[in-house]
Amino acid sequence: MFHFYPGTLSYSLGSIGCDxxxxxxxxxxxxxxxxxDYFLEMIKVPPEETVENAIKNGCVSITLTYNEPTIWIEYALDLFPLAKEKGLYTGFVTxxxxxxxxxxxxxxxxxAYRVDVKAFRKESYKRITGIYDFSPILDATTWAFHDYKMHVEIVTLVIPGVNDADRELRSIAAWIKDSLSPKTPWHVTRFYPYLHFKDIPPTPVETLEKAREIGFEEGLEFVYIGNVVGHDGENTYCPKCKKLVIGRYGYQITAMHQTNGKCDYCGENLNIRS
Ligand code: SF4
Incomplete structure (x- = not known):
């Protein structure tokens, strides 16, 4: 997440399974x-130990990620209240x-709620995930944002020939702007051939640049290119004065010109929790 305590560490955990x-x-x-199948090999980490480990390692937040966090929501429900008691932030990558x-x-x-919107047509969603009706994902994201006031960022892995049509990307961007906010970050990330999609080529960088442009055209203020280290699309620019406010190189922060979520140059609200 680029707008959630940028420059800090998050203690990240995963388990087994996905829906x-x-x-x-x-x-x-x-x-x-x-x-x-992994029962004997799995390490059981009590929630108290996870919180201790996060603090010991200088993390300001704990994120459940890698596999699907809703699969082990019981752990989150034990862990997150303890984390909050110790002043840590919490989030799902889901x-x-x-x-x-x-x-x-x-x-x-x-x-924090960092959620994939993997496509915007039922056919593409089904082809990528096996799930045909993706409307519950959109509904839950709007609840997270509007009703529960979570920090929300959206990620779309752009896969050539599957979800990379301008129209589909434009629909995602328009939905983010209209149903969430123009200030909600959208990450359009590069696909690499893998698993059952190993015969599909990597996303051309030009496609990602086009997707980013589409996001801006639709009115989004923060659109990022992901999985292309060193690309200018990793940086945060102020939507008002257009100056660089956060410079990035992969996971490294190279420049920081925002304070408490406001642009240091013009004071614009950057929708950054910091
Ligand atoms: S990429 Fe798909 S299958 Fe893999 S963890 Fe994420 S949602 Fe589950």
Missing amino acids: FRCKHCQNWQIAHAIAA NGYITRQALDMLSPYMD
């Missing part, structure tokens, strides 16, 4: 596995296929 079966999944060894009830249970203790 999707994405054809490109980078973490398929754990995400597509069955927990029972496919967003979550019910209102589950989100409601998490909401008092969860700060």
Whole structure:
């Protein structure tokens, strides 16, 4: 997440399982596995220990990621209240296929919601994930943002020939602007051939640049290119004065010209929690 305490460390955990079966999944060894097959090898980490480890390692937040966090929501419900007691922030990196009830249970203790909107047509969603109706993902994201006031960032992995049509990308950008906010960050990230999509070539950088342009044309203020280290599209520019406010190189911060989420040059609200 680029707008959530930039420059800080997040203690990240994963487990086993996912409710999707994405054809490109980078973490398929754990995400597509069955927990029972790994029962003897799994390390049980009490939530108290996770909080201690996060603090010991200088992290300001704890993120559940790698596989789908909703699969082990019980752990989040034990962990996040303890983390909050110790002043840590909390978040999910998620496919967003979550019910209102589950989100409601998490909401008092969860700060950040980084969610994939993997496509905007049922056919593409089905082809990528196995899920045909993606409307629950959009609904849950709007609840996270509007009702539970979580910090939300959207990620779309742009896959050649699957979800890279201008029209589909434009629909995602328009939905973010209209249903969330023009200030919601959108990450358009580069696909690399993997797993069942190993015959699809990597996303051309020009396609990502076009996607970024589409995001800006639709009125989004923060559109980022992901998985292309050193690209200018990793940086944050102030939407008002256009100056560089956060410089990035991969995971490194190279410049920081914002204070408490405001541009140091013109005071514009950058929708950054910091
Ligand atoms: S939602 Fe994420 S973890 Fe689950 S299969 Fe898809 S890419 Fe893998």
